[in-house]
Amino acid sequence: MPFTIATWNINSVRLRLPIVETFLRRFEPDILCLQETKCPNDLFPHAAFEAIGYPHVAIHGQKGYHGVATISKLPFDDVVRQDFCAVGDARHLSVRVEAGEKRIRIHNLYVPAGGDEPDPAVNPKFRHKLDFLEEMRAMRASGEPGVSSILVGDLNIAPFEADVWSHKQLLKVVSHTPVETEGMIRVITEGGWADLMRHAIPVPEKLYTWWSYRAKDWDAADKGRRLDHVWGSGDLVADLRGIEVLREARGWERPSDHVPVIARFDL
DNA sequence: ATGGTTGATCGTCAA
Numbered sequence: 001m002p003f004t005i006a007t008w009n010i011n012s013v014r015l016r017l018p019i020v021e022t023f024l025r026r027f028e029p030d031i032l033c034l035q036e037t038k039c040p041n042d043l044f045p046h047a048a049f050e051a052i053g054y055p056h057v058a059i060h061g062q063k064g065y066h067g068v069a070t071i072s073k074l075p076f077d078d079v080v081r082q083d084f085c086a087v088g089d090a091r092h093l094s095v096r097v098e099a100g101e102k103r104i105r106i107h108n109l110y111v112p113a114g115g116d117e118p119d120p121a122v123n124p125k126f127r128h129k130l131d132f133l134e135e136m137r138a139m140r141a142s143g144e145p146g147v148s149s150i151l152v153g154d155l156n157i158a159p160f161e162a163d164v165w166s167h168k169q170l171l172k173v174v175s176h177t178p179v180e181t182e183g184m185i186r187v188i189t190e191g192g193w194a195d196l197m198r199h200a201i202p203v204p205e206k207l208y209t210w211w212s213y214r215a216k217d218w219d220a221a222d223k224g225r226r227l228d229h230v231w232g233s234g235d236l237v238a239d240l241r242g243i244e245v246l247r248e249a250r251g252w253e254r255p256s257d258h259v260p261v262i263a264r265f266d267l
Numbered sequence: 268a269t270g271g272t273t274g275a276t277c278g279t280c281a282a
Contacts (some may be wrong), residue, residue, distance in 0.1 A: 011282085012274055036282085038275060064275050065282090113282050125281090156282090213272040213282090255282085256275080 001100040002241075003265040004029040004196060007228055009110070010259035011035040013069065017045055018160035019252050023260060024052055025055035027246075030073050030099065032260075035154040037067035044069065060093040068093045068108045068153070076106075084135050095247075100267025102148050102235075107139065109153035114174045126174060129156070133183045141192040141233035151193065151231040154258060159184045160193075162203045163226035175225055193231040196263055200243035208257045211250055218250060230263045239265045 006029040010016050013034055024032060032054075037044070041061045049057055060081045061067035067090045070076075076095035084091055096103060112132055115125030138182040141149045159181045161167040170176040188195055201207050206230045208224025215221050230243065241264040249259040 015274070036274095065280085115281085207275095214270080216271080 001267055003099040003267045004262060005031045005033070005106065005150060005152065005230075005265075006260050006262045007033045007035070007108070007154075007230060008260040009035040009154040009228060011036045011038070011256045011258070013039050013067075014043070014045060016254065016256060017048055017257070021048065021052055022252075023246075023249070024049075024071075027260075027262060029262060030055075030114070031097070031106060032052060032071045033106070033152050034069045034071065035067075035108070035110040037061055037069050037206065038064060039067055039069075042105060058093055058095050060090045062088075062090040066090045066110055067209055068110050069104065070095055070108050072097065074099060078105075084132050087128070091132075096147065099265075101265050103146060104148045104150055104236075105144060107149065107151040107153070109136075109151065109155060109258060111136075111153070111155045111157065113156050114180075117176045118172060118174045118179075129174075130179065130183065132156075133180070133187060136187045137190055139187070139191050141194075141231070145234065146236055149193075149233040150236065150263075152229065152263075154227055155184065155197070155229045156227050157184045158225040158227055159188075160198070160226075162206050163208070165206070165208070165223040165225070170225075175227060188231065191235060194234055194237050196230045196232045196236070196240055197226070197243050197245075197261065199237055199240060201245075207244050208247075209245055209261055215255050228261050230261055232263075236265065239267055241266050 114129035209228040211218040
């Protein structure tokens, strides 16, 4: 059976509810994982999602910052909210679904951006990001017997040269420094994950999911980075039918600086 | 080298 999952850093779910609804109506993913919802739990717009066919919603929000939400057509159970680095940030949410022949744990993650200065000794935000990455090493693609895994989200790291507009110019820019890119590749390798975006669209093809708000003409300048990711347990590689990065969404009305990534499977 | 933009919230932080 077809199974589709999307991930999108929405940068305020309430402000951008209209374009989220447009996206869901047009692409009809079974599951949408949102990051940076910036929405306290008691103000989350549940009714809007239920009204367009998404009655199953898990949220992990806080006031002002961060926040993740998993919005689903399919029922799920065993919701887990992990407090990475024990700082009380709402940055992780996982659920377990049954789709086709498979049971799948879906992790929805929002990794700290890490601030501007890529030195953990002087920048506590970068220290936090590296600590978060270290804690991610415990995430295993085969964590539960008989359960496949998908990990999506804004991981705020672009691991490969083809994931940034200029490898040389970004080597000392947070998101593409060696300690981050090597750390991420270690998490992928040790955890038994497959980088599904790069299975479908291999290096060296350039692939971006984020363009800064600060760039004057994001489309023409095209100074993007691949900060959003879709990882899966090894068994899902054979089931993957394609990846779509919805670049056009960066040009929508009042856009997020991130665009949706859609993964399609036949399970 | 610097400043550039956006959102939540209401001066300032986070990204």
